[in-house]
């Protein structure tokens with residue numbers, strides 16, 4: 001077996017070719033840096049391609065009352081005030097610019113009557129705010145960024161005769177380890193999936209944009225790529241993760257047929273009039289409006305229905321509550337025996353919109369149900385249930401620059417892999433805009449960081465050799481465990497014991513089982529050679545999934561309250577004391593996960609003023625409120 | 632229930648169809664079965680996938696000889712005793728098993744000139760009408776599964792045409808930009824003809840037939856592009872007219888050509904709202920006028936294709952061939968790079 005290692009030198013290496021990674025790479029290249037983009041799958045197929053609903057930006061095209069302050073407020077409310085306020089602020093302020101910029105790259109969003117970008121309603125957003133293209137917004141976003149990169153490459157070609165001279169895409173390439181020189185990032189080590197050959201990037205700055213962790217769950221909307229690589233790479237290089245206990249379970253995943261269980265049914269179905277019913281035909285969401293949201297949601301079906309046409313004078317239907325609320329409600333209905341035959345509830349648009357409207361507004365949902373479940377959504381309801389969808393927690397970063405906290409320098413993170421922005425629960429549509437806003441910032445600041453360096457950090461030979469050895473181990477080992485079995489076992493532990501509803505006993509049990517799995521994963525083996533070998537690839541991803549799962553389980557055990565994407569049956573209430581706490585994970589020398597409590601940064605006074613005192617009282621301690629009053 | 636599968640296994644040096652008996656459950660798709668094979672019998676079986684929902688275009692393969700997405704091919708479409716034969720897409724070199732080297736497509740993408748933003752229109756000031764963007768939006772639905780590329784006979788088994796021919800995926804890209812209301816380049820059609828090899832296409836419609844997004848590649852992109860290239864080449868007057876008029880307006884204009892007046896044809900658009908006084912309101916459309924799409928009376932493109940029993944044109948394999956083929960008739964031959972095809 002050859003251990004030849006291909007070497008490359010770049011100024012900025014972006015790991016991940018989803019929305020965040022591509023936007024970061026564009027910015028780094030525009031700042032004149034030689035940039036590499038690395039992606040596990042083919043260029044243009046990252047997870048972002050699957051996003052359906054839209055990208056939230058307070059452009060005010062549909063309702064001119066919308067502005068960044070309203071968007072900021074919605075985001076903080078959605079995240080139950082645990083968000084990093086500065087990130088939420090930057091996001092709300094900069095999202096419109098980032099969306100408009102996409103049009104200059106060639107994006108074609110759906111339009112309003114007066115020719116502007118159309119915006120649609122979504123759960124938790126006060127006004128129609130999501131820029132969209134039918135229900136394939138993610139495809140438009142990633143294709144646009146992909147094509148912008150091509151256009152930059154064409155400029156470089158005209159100037160230098162080589163498309164790859166300033167920005168190069170390494171597709172189907174997986175990074176397994178970051179290289180450090182002291183505390184500074186020196187590069188990244190990985191392999192080509194196609195050939196199994198190794199490569200080493202020497203680069204002083206790395207941007208992580210690797211997306212999420214959902215593959216650790218059995219029922220998930222996430223693809224094989226979501227193994228938490230970026231989270232694990234960050235931990236191993238000395239960075240920290242925050243709030244890993246918060247996972248978003250999307251309320252509406254497909255539940256039938258079994259093979260597509262988890263695949264997403266976009267929230268726009270509800271935004272466009274779809275309603276949830278239990279097996280008794282009841283619109284049960286009216287029974288599940290929590291006190292904090294009581295004022296904003298309709299109390300009767302009639303009022304809810306009127307809202308679609310006259311949102312200024314009616315309150316929205318409770319089907320549009322934030323995702324965590326809807327997911328829990330569905331969970332409760334099913335548990336109470338009022339579920340659908342396949343163990344979900346019914347989501348119905350067929351009785352709410354004429355067939356041609358449904359096909360026009362939700363073409364890919366129509367297509368998806370037709371093709372995968374043989375259900376015609378213009379005639380029958382869909383069966384849906386919660387599915388693991390998004391991780392709110394992630395790499396702890398500086399809000400303005402995206403630089404990772406902890407001991408490491410030169411590491412940046414953006415997109416789903418970073419944490420803080422969404423607090424305990426993400427609003428639909430806030431991710432796509434997050435990718436653009438913080439992708440740009442991370443690219444810009446990674447480039448600026450490179451300029452501050454005198455000498456370039458160098459990867460140590462011994463580290464490179466060690467990384468190669470770790471990568472080859474599963475192939476060299478004979479008779480070890482099957483990686484697919486291990487993955488199933490891990491998914492079972494996480495799904496059953498660290499799922500939507502959590503209990504102390506089960507979490508303790510989960511931690512014990514994760515330790516056992518750790519020992520088994522250390523003994524995983526893969527048959528076949530290095531050439532495009534998915535068994536080997538999975539074997540290498542497993543250790544990342546495992547360490548990230550451990551962070552989630554540990555933090556979930558620690559946080560004794562229920563908030564957003566973290567529900568503890570034994571602590572069902574939201575606690576103002578816990579709102580002041582971020583849970584931060586790090587790795588020690590021995591590779592053990594450490595958990596630490598850190599205070600949530602305090603919101604600036606002018607931002608606090610955007611909220612009613614009565615609203616703040618639902619989230620804050622008396623002491624905090626007194627301080628607010630004093631200001 | 633166990634079902635019989637034949638899956639091509641091998642790499643660039645050669646390979647063969649291997650037999651598998653594998654469990655199949657209700658509601659599963661071919662990709663599920665491939666995954667089950669990986670988990671139980673062939674852990675190193677190579678296959679691309681991401682979304683499992685027909686959104687990413689990764690899982691292209693040939694199932695009983697038909698180019699398809701593995702994740703969108705339901706097992707219930709086969710009879711219970713049927714053998715299912717899965718082979719890699721044939722137009723691109725095999726890397727391993729069902730994974731092929733599709734870099735051809737990324738090279739062609741790089742050669743296709745990018746969107747040219749209209750000079751002088753600031754971000755945020757782009758104004759376009761829904762009917763105008765819908766034509767290009769149809770082509771932007773493309774998930775880059777490359778099934779159309781795989782099917783097109785110009786390059787299927789004809790590697791020698793690859794340098795000169797970009798393929799249907801990139802014809803729709805050119806058409807998309809051609810119809811983009813604000814794209815600043817006016818030579819998309821000429822480019823497609825001169826540099827993308829549009830002339831090789833003889834409108835067999837095979838590409839449309841296999842497109843999982845039901846994009847009418849031939850009717851809505853290739854034919855209009857060809858038509859207009861021809862018009863422009865041979866009829867300078869019509870060419871001038873095309874520059875100035877939308878196609879529907881041209882019909883009446885050609886009856887009374889004297890009325891040709893460059894500033895006239897701009898259709899009145901939605902009233903500038905209060906927030907956009909006319910002085911700062913940029914044009915709804917670019918100066919270069921888009922040609923009409925097949926827009927219905929409701930102002931939208933028709934969706935007949937979605938409900939038609941068969942979309943697009945005729946079967947690429949001939950109307951008299953029925954799928955799936957009997958397994959003994961399927962012989963996947965890996966193209967030998969050293970030998971040029973003998974036909």
Ligand SMILES: Cc1cc2nc3c(=O)[nH]c(=O)nc-3n(C[C@H](O)[C@H](O)[C@H](O)COP(=O)(O)OP(=O)(O)OC[C@H]3O[C@@H](n4cnc5c(N)ncnc54)[C@H](O)[C@@H]3O)c2cc1C
Pocket residue numbers: 015016017018019020021038039040041046047048049050051052053054055056137138173174175176190209210211212221222225229230264389390414415416417428429430431432433435
């Ligand atoms: C079905 C679905 C629907 C959604 N709908 C919406 C929506 O409507 N609105 C919204 O705002 N959000 C939505 N989301 C969420 C949103 O799509 C994601 O959070 C977002 O796309 C993540 O983007 P990203 O750039 O962080 O990462 P991704 O787009 O996931 O990209 C990750 C990239 O990192 C690469 N990578 C990972 N690990 C490695 C490694 N070790 N080495 C090299 N490369 C690596 C991957 O190959 C990939 O290219 C949806 C998500 C799903 C699953």
Ligand code: SF4
Pocket residue numbers: 782783784785798799831832833834835836837838839849853
């Ligand atoms: S119509 Fe036929 S020849 Fe033309 S691009 Fe499509 S498949 Fe190829």
Ligand code: SF4
Pocket residue numbers: 688772773774775776777778779780799800803838841842843844845846848
């Ligand atoms: S045009 Fe259709 S068949 Fe061709 S790559 Fe795009 S989606 Fe696939």
Ligand code: FES
Pocket residue numbers: 679680681682683684685686687688689690691700701702703
């Ligand atoms: S897996 Fe994405 S299209 Fe089949």
